Amino acid sequence: MPSVDPGRSLLAIGQLSERSGTSVSALRFYEKHGLISAERTAGNQRRYRRDVLRRIAFIRTSQRVGISLADIRAALDSLPDARTPTRADWMGISAGWRAELDARIADLQHLRTELDGCIGCGCLSLTTCALNNPGDRLGDEGAGPVRWEAEANQALDASAG
Amino acid sequence: MPSVDPGRSLLAIGQLSERSGTSVSALRFYEKHGLISAERTAGNQRRYRRDVLRRIAFIRTSQRVGISLADIRAALDSLPDARTPTRADWMGISAGWRAELDARIADLQHLRTELDGCIGCGCLSLTTCALNNPGDRLGDEGAGPVRWEAEANQALDASAG
DNA sequence: TTAGGACCTCGACTACGGTTGAGGTCAAGG
DNA sequence: CCTTGACCTCAACCGTAGTCGAGGTCCTAA
Numbered sequence: 476m477p478s479v480d481p482g483r484s485l486l487a488i489g490q491l492s493e494r495s496g497t498s499v500s501a502l503r504f505y506e507k508h509g510l511i512s513a514e515r516t517a518g519n520q521r522r523y524r525r526d527v528l529r530r531i532a533f534i535r536t537s538q539r540v541g542i543s544l545a546d547i548r549a550a551l552d553s554l555p556d557a558r559t560p561t562r563a564d565w566m567g568i569s570a571g572w573r574a575e576l577d578a579r580i581a582d583l584q585h586l587r588t589e590l591d592g593c594i595g596c597g598c599l600s601l602t603t604c605a606l607n608n609p610g611d612r613l614g615d616e617g618a619g620p621v622r623w624e625a626e627a628n629q630a631l632d633a634s635a636g
Numbered sequence: 637m638p639s640v641d642p643g644r645s646l647l648a649i650g651q652l653s654e655r656s657g658t659s660v661s662a663l664r665f666y667e668k669h670g671l672i673s674a675e676r677t678a679g680n681q682r683r684y685r686r687d688v689l690r691r692i693a694f695i696r697t698s699q700r701v702g703i704s705l706a707d708i709r710a711a712l713d714s715l716p717d718a719r720t721p722t723r724a725d726w727m728g729i730s731a732g733w734r735a736e737l738d739a740r741i742a743d744l745q746h747l748r749t750e751l752d753g754c755i756g757c758g759c760l761s762l763t764t765c766a767l768n769n770p771g772d773r774l775g776d777e778g779a780g781p782v783r784w785e786a787e788a789n790q791a792l793d794a795s796a797g
Numbered sequence: 798t799t800a801g802g803a804c805c806t807c808g809a810c811t812a813c814g815g816t817t818g819a820g821g822t823c824a825a826g827g
Numbered sequence: 828c829c830t831t832g833a834c835c836t837c838a839a840c841c842g843t844a845g846t847c848g849a850g851g852t853c854c855t856a857a
Contacts, residue, residue, distance in 0.1 A: 489833060499834090500816055508814095518823045520834055540751060544814070569755045576748050583702075583741045590701060590737065594730045597723035650803060660804090661846055669844095679853045681804055705844070 485514070485522035495531045502531075510534055510548050526559040533560050540572045541579065646675070646683035656692045663692075671695055671709050687720040694721050701733045702740065 492499045505511045506521075511530055513521035530551070537547045550568050554560060560568065653660045666672045667682075672691055674682035691712070698708045711729050715721060721729065 487833075498816080501814080503836095504815055516823085518834085519836095520823065536754070538814095540747060566755055569751060573748065573751055573755065576744060576751065580741060580744045580748070583737060583744070586701060587734065587737050587741065590730060590734055593697070594727055594734065597726045648803075659846080662844080664806095665845055677853085679804085680806095681853070699844095 484525060486525065486527070488513075488521050488523070491523050491527065491531075495528055495535075497531055497535065505531075505534065505544075508544060508548065510544065510551065530559045533565065537568075537572060540576055542572055542575065645686060647686065647688070649674075649682045649684070652684050652688065652692075656689055656696075658692055658696065666692075666695065666705075669705060669709065671705065671712065691720045694726065698729075698733060701737055703733055703736065 486494070488499055488502055491497075492502060495502075497505075502511065506513065511523075511527050511534075513523045513527070516522055533551070534544075534547055537550070538544070542550075550571075551557075551560070554564055558564075647655070649660050649663055652658075653663060656663075658666075663672070667674065672684075672688050672695075674684045674688070677683055694712070695705075695708055698711070699705070703711075711732075712718075712721070715725055719725075
């Protein structure tokens, strides 16, 4: 049989992988990007302290909310002594995650409203349709946009016939 | 001065780029991936029929809703004769886009509910926290999860002191 | 005829979140 | 001692949606 218990409280990477439900390659990836860390044995193998489990729970929960690893890392780095998030830390940080989630939901709802306005008209115009022209690009250079309109409607009529 | 009008109704790629607000490189990219097409001059330059303008409007509008190019292409390919979407086509397809949008919003709202439940508890447990354990992974192999729980709480208590 | 802007292809590069494979080492049971 | 599974590093690759540059060609006005 292979090795089972390296020391009493340190975890080998395979054990951490199994307990956290995270692939070994992802764990190495997280370490490379400064999200977790490990001690090393004399033979250069990683040994994780148990609080890394909680750190990974934090990472994966945040990821599910849609937070990038860079932002997760920034949140972790903001904690004193590079500590693993405590309950109080989590409450503070997750309030921020919630605000991001709210913003994304609001964005999508706004988009839905625009789409609803666009479904019936079918113009798909870059100059008149809000959905297609967020920053009011185009629309300031003489006949260009007008011709676009005319062309789009021509195409529409032609293919709809 | 450079060339201005290749034929009466065909557009050079630079003209299409300007009129559609899409970069030349993106237009070539769309062609490579089968979203648009062009005729060629004797000198191998692209010449676009005007209905490509509408096709691009369709692509960009769909993208804004968050649809991938692959899905946009599938929608275009589903039309008879590889035609550019008509008003009726757009109404049908955009209803589908709206359903996707609704699903994404619902997903995020569900996530928000889970997050709210998780903010106060702070457990971040893979076994008990819904947010962290969507498919109820883990939780079926003897002492593992129990130890995880104990460990997580230990880490929590230790760092929270 | 020539200048030069617009166009062509092809390959490399960006960010993100990893996975996969090659080639080599560690560690523990038998 | 030896086998074998777990581990190590490094580099290349996946998909998405393009951008950028090199090196070369087209085409039109002057």
